[in-house]
Amino acid sequence: MAQRAVSVIAALFVAGLVVGPVAAVLWRGGGFTALSTADLDALQFTVWQAFWSAAISVGLAVPVARALARRQFWGRGALISIMGAPFILPVVVAVLGLISVFGGRGFLNAVLGPLGLPRLDVYGAHGVILAHVFFNLPLAVRLILQGWLAIPSERFQVAASLGAPVFWLLEWPMLKRIVPGAFAVIFVICLGSFAVALTLGGGPRATTVELAIYQAFKFDFDLSKAASLAVVQLALGLGAGLVALFLARGDMLGAGLDRVVRRWDGSRVMDAMWIGAAALFLLAPLCALVIAGVPGLGDLPGSIWAATGRSVAISLGAVVLTMMLALPLATRAGEAASLLGISVSGLVLGTGLFILLQPYVRPSSVALPVTLLVNVLMSLPFVLRILRTGVEGAKADYGRLGASLGLRGWALWRIAYLPRLRRPMGFSAGLTAALAMGDLGVITLFSRPGQGTLPLAMYELMGRYQMGAAYAAALVLVAVSLALFWVFDRGGRVNADV
Numbered sequence: 001m002a003q004r005a006v007s008v009i010a011a012l013f014v015a016g017l018v019v020g021p022v023a024a025v026l027w028r029g030g031g032f033t034a035l036s037t038a039d040l041d042a043l044q045f046t047v048w049q050a051f052w053s054a055a056i057s058v059g060l061a062v063p064v065a066r067a068l069a070r071r072q073f074w075g076r077g078a079l080i081s082i083m084g085a086p087f088i089l090p091v092v093v094a095v096l097g098l099i100s101v102f103g104g105r106g107f108l109n110a111v112l113g114p115l116g117l118p119r120l121d122v123y124g125a126h127g128v129i130l131a132h133v134f135f136n137l138p139l140a141v142r143l144i145l146q147g148w149l150a151i152p153s154e155r156f157q158v159a160a161s162l163g164a165p166v167f168w169l170l171e172w173p174m175l176k177r178i179v180p181g182a183f184a185v186i187f188v189i190c191l192g193s194f195a196v197a198l199t200l201g202g203g204p205r206a207t208t209v210e211l212a213i214y215q216a217f218k219f220d221f222d223l224s225k226a227a228s229l230a231v232v233q234l235a236l237g238l239g240a241g242l243v244a245l246f247l248a249r250g251d252m253l254g255a256g257l258d259r260v261v262r263r264w265d266g267s268r269v270m271d272a273m274w275i276g277a278a279a280l281f282l283l284a285p286l287c288a289l290v291i292a293g294v295p296g297l298g299d300l301p302g303s304i305w306a307a308t309g310r311s312v313a314i315s316l317g318a319v320v321l322t323m324m325l326a327l328p329l330a331t332r333a334g335e336a337a338s339l340l341g342i343s344v345s346g347l348v349l350g351t352g353l354f355i356l357l358q359p360y361v362r363p364s365s366v367a368l369p370v371t372l373l374v375n376v377l378m379s380l381p382f383v384l385r386i387l388r389t390g391v392e393g394a395k396a397d398y399g400r401l402g403a404s405l406g407l408r409g410w411a412l413w414r415i416a417y418l419p420r421l422r423r424p425m426g427f428s429a430g431l432t433a434a435l436a437m438g439d440l441g442v443i444t445l446f447s448r449p450g451q452g453t454l455p456l457a458m459y460e461l462m463g464r465y466q467m468g469a470a471y472a473a474a475l476v477l478v479a480v481s482l483a484l485f486w487v488f489d490r491g492g493r494v495n496a497d498v
Contacts, residue, residue: 007328011337014325017377018340021352022230028355029223032231039229042207047236049125049208050190053132054183060133061140061182062175064278067271068141069148079275080145081486083282084138084431085478089438091135091195093458093474097285098122098131098200100292107284127200128208132193136186138282139382142431143185146386146424147178150393180243181335181385188237188342188381209233213345223351230348237343241336241381286478293475296468303450304473307457308480311437314368314453315484318375318436319429325376326383326428330391335384341377349374350442367446371453375436382435383428390424391417430488437481454480 026032035043068080086094101107102122109119122130151170194210209229216226329338353370354363363370394417418425440455447456458473 007331007334010325010328011334014329014337014377014380015340017373018234018344018349021349021356022227022234022344024352024355025223025227025230025348029225029227031224032228033222033224035225035228035232038207039209039212039225042209042212043232045125045206046191046193046208046210046233049128049132049193049206050187053129053136053190054186056129057133057136057140057186058144058179058183060278061137061144062179063274064137065141065144065148066171067274068145071268071271071275077490079279080142081482081489082286083279084142084434084485085286085482086134086282087136087138087431087434089135089474089478089481093289093477094135094285095131095196095199096292097289098134100288101284102127102130107288123200125206128193128196128206131196131200132186132190134282134285135196136189137278140182140186141278142427143182143385144175144178146427147174147389149423150174150390177389184241184243184339185342185381185385187240188339191233191237191240192342192345194347210345210347213347217347217351226345226348226351230345233345234340234343238336238339241339241343289471289474289478293471296470296472297475299466299469300472300476301469304454304457304476307452307454308476310368310452311454311477312480312484314372314375314439315433315436317372318379319432319488321372321376322379322383322432323425323429325380326387327391329380329384330388332388335381335388338380338384341379342381346374346378346442349377350446353442354446363446364448364451367443367448367451370446371439371443372436374442375432375439378439379432379435382431386424386428386431387421390421394420426489430485433484433488434481437484438477 068076089097099106099122102120103109106120106122112119121127148171151174191208192210193208194214197206197208197211198214200206209232213226213229213233216222216229329335353374357363357366357370438455439453440459443453443456447453452460454473454477458470458477461467461470461473
């Protein structure tokens, strides 16, 4: 009963942090307003590109995750960590890397031109989808890979001894549970696309709802229209999440002894091709960023390191608060509530918080705590998508055994549940830390000069046309983000054979 009460309180806390700011913007704007034809076109394009971006990301992630689950090789852990970098990069920085590879003067066109092949155009609807796949393929791979690693190794051993089909017996039930949730999370992320559509959209035909909200704020200061679009976006995101939660049902695969899975099935050549292709697609733009950033490291101002310290503090704080909320929220209803955080426009959320706080405190004085809170809201859906299956499995496998031994409350969690959640908790904490490091959202509305985070300092360098230093700051940001992710993810890995 006490645990259920804690879950309800956590869910209400999350819902209040989202609904309150949206209501504040609606109140200040005078209520809802009718959507124009251009707004409806933006809505149609947003849903279309989000669907295809999520479908392609998840469709490609399944064979890549399967290959990584089946093969053990030197450097595998480092490759998995580095392949996750696109998802945690600031969007505009990653877009610069994509343009350097796929753009008009990019590496790929430099190769295609002399061969007489058609040149690639990265701008337009296909460019938006390409960028979204680049960002979200790593997330989809890790979400699905967690599902594969959660299948007890004993099940594979039994299947091998019986000569049973591994895919239909073990992998297909897992995919039915994991894939709908992964699709929903990526779909909701792509619904909120702003910087990608702004830089690669190529015109009004590739305008998203988030970009329309930005235009309502920036050019018209029409709070009513911005809030109305945000409510539509929120309804779409929640609808997608609820459908996915309904579909993501299936039986647990039972408990195991947490041993490393030994695989014998599948083609080594095909697995190597999938891993190699994914690594090339994801790492080529990162290499371009490294090449552009290394020469500028010596030109970095001292303020960059202070900004880095503030970003690390926000990152670690977000990890603590997110994990405190995630464990009581690791239910189907809790995951549905968490989708509010990424379903609502970050611009509306930030503006609403500004309106709510302005009468009581100077917004700039609470810039860092507000940024931390928003990062917690944005991270929760990813964390719960990773944790919920593990928590439900641990309770199903060990709950009755613990009750029969008289284990309750914290003792039950410490002895029975948490040891089996180390892997997903480590990955969740690393993902939260990396996302918080690279966030550039509310801090732009609240921060005072010289008191911003590392991403904001990087954008300020770009605004002063110090591109060498900006690329170097981006390189520092990537390095620190990956380091935080690696530390948490490494600490959560379980290997019962060692």
